[in-house]
Amino acid sequence: MLKNRDLVHKFITKRFTSDRVFRYVVATTDRLKHNIEDTTMLKSTLKKAVSAMIISAAFSFSAWANEPIVIKFSHVVANETPKGQGALMFQKLVEERLAGKVKVEVYPNSSLYGDGKEMEALLLNNVQMLAPSLAKFDKYTKKIQIFDLPFLFDDIEAVQRFEQSEAGKSLLKSMEEKGITGLGYWNNDLKQLSANKELREPRDARGLKFRVQNSEVLDAQFKALKAVPRKMAFGEMYQGLQTGVVNGAENPYSNIYSQKIHEVQKFITESNHGLLSYMVIVNTNFWNSIPEDIRAELSKILDEVSVEVNKKSHDLNLADKQKIIDSKASTIITLTPEQREKWRDAVRPVWKQFEGEIGADLIQAAEASNKKMR
Numbered sequence: 001m002l003k004n005r006d007l008v009h010k011f012i013t014k015r016f017t018s019d020r021v022f023r024y025v026v027a028t029t030d031r032l033k034h035n036i037e038d039t040t041m042l043k044s045t046l047k048k049a050v051s052a053m054i055i056s057a058a059f060s061f062s063a064w065a066n067e068p069i070v071i072k073f074s075h076v077v078a079n080e081t082p083k084g085q086g087a088l089m090f091q092k093l094v095e096e097r098l099a100g101k102v103k104v105e106v107y108p109n110s111s112l113y114g115d116g117k118e119m120e121a122l123l124l125n126n127v128q129m130l131a132p133s134l135a136k137f138d139k140y141t142k143k144i145q146i147f148d149l150p151f152l153f154d155d156i157e158a159v160q161r162f163e164q165s166e167a168g169k170s171l172l173k174s175m176e177e178k179g180i181t182g183l184g185y186w187n188n189d190l191k192q193l194s195a196n197k198e199l200r201e202p203r204d205a206r207g208l209k210f211r212v213q214n215s216e217v218l219d220a221q222f223k224a225l226k227a228v229p230r231k232m233a234f235g236e237m238y239q240g241l242q243t244g245v246v247n248g249a250e251n252p253y254s255n256i257y258s259q260k261i262h263e264v265q266k267f268i269t270e271s272n273h274g275l276l277s278y279m280v281i282v283n284t285n286f287w288n289s290i291p292e293d294i295r296a297e298l299s300k301i302l303d304e305v306s307v308e309v310n311k312k313s314h315d316l317n318l319a320d321k322q323k324i325i326d327s328k329a330s331t332i333i334t335l336t337p338e339q340r341e342k343w344r345d346a347v348r349p350v351w352k353q354f355e356g357e358i359g360a361d362l363i364q365a366a367e368a369s370n371k372k373m374r
């Protein structure tokens with residue numbers, strides 16, 4: 001194992017371009033932290049001092065190299081979706097306001113990393129920014145599982161109220177110890193069920209194989225329906241449905257339309273049973289290594305983009321719903337209030353199942369964001 005002194009020395013004497021400097025700093029800081037944790041030789045003050053020394057060295061190297069900081073933003077969806085649009089808007093505003101200082105590169109459609117690999121890549125600082133679905137964080141914090149509880153939010157306005165509440169904002173910081181910082185929430189919309197048979201009541205889903213995101217709550221949701229959940233990367237869903245590896249899925253209209261899911265699913269049940277939203281995240285060490293004035297401007301831009309994305313996402317989904325109707329490729333089923341209540345009753349036990357991990361207080365706070373309490 002390298003000694004901390006050696007790592008710092010190696011860093012200072014090696015020649016880097018600024019991009020490599022940042023990557024090296026983050027990797028080195030991570031290694032130092034692990035060394036420190038492993039050996040418990042150094043106390044936290046020393047840990048902070050070493051990190052600060054390396055980070056400040058990075059600033060001088062970066063300034064010396066006079067190259068822009070590169071932010072690779074990788075995601076798995078199409079450019080036309082709320083997340084795709086948000087990433088492009090962020091790139092454009094950074095280009096306008098931080099030209100020469102920061103450069104954002106956007107990689108949509110799993111073109112750089114797909115599900116499963118993107119978080120690992122962020123932690124290794126191979127990408128610097130992601131916006132994974134909130135369903136994909138349970139490995140890092142159990143609390144964020146709250147967003148997957150079925151029938152928790154009445155509508156997307158309730159989702160926004162919760163995200164902007166103190167409880168919602170605190171979740172952005174809940175993974176910092178793991179090296180992940182949340183900068184904001186981008187909503188897609190509520191999810192709809194799809195299959196090649198009509199799903200009107202919970203019993204219609206029995207025995208069907210549903211593609212789910214990598215989430216224990218979503219796994220439990222389909223088990224509660226006596227269906228068979230299959231965890232599958234987003235980029236593999238279309239083929240999975242086409243070949244019959246899975247029979248159904250749950251997506252908001254924007255993902256159904258942009259992935260052409262309606263072409264391989266005869267029916268879409270407008271269930272609005274769960275949420276698909278994202279957390280925009282960065283590698284904590286990378287983020288903290290950015291000079292303060294630039295970081296403040298990036299935060300400001302991100303906040304502006306978040307407001308825009310969240311203002312437009314529901315309408316974008318409604319427009320995609322209309323395109324699906326116009327395509328005549330799939331039939332949209334509307335549930336009666338009684339039918340919807342049956343779906344809610346069937347999956348409600350999932351709340352109790354995850355209450356211990358999520359926390360009853362947090363669930364109450366989320367419920368309180370609904371306009372009318374049930």
Ligand code: LMR
Nearest residue numbers: 076077133213233234255
């Ligand atoms: C999914 O896997 O269904 C979604 O998380 C994809 C996305 O990012 O919208």
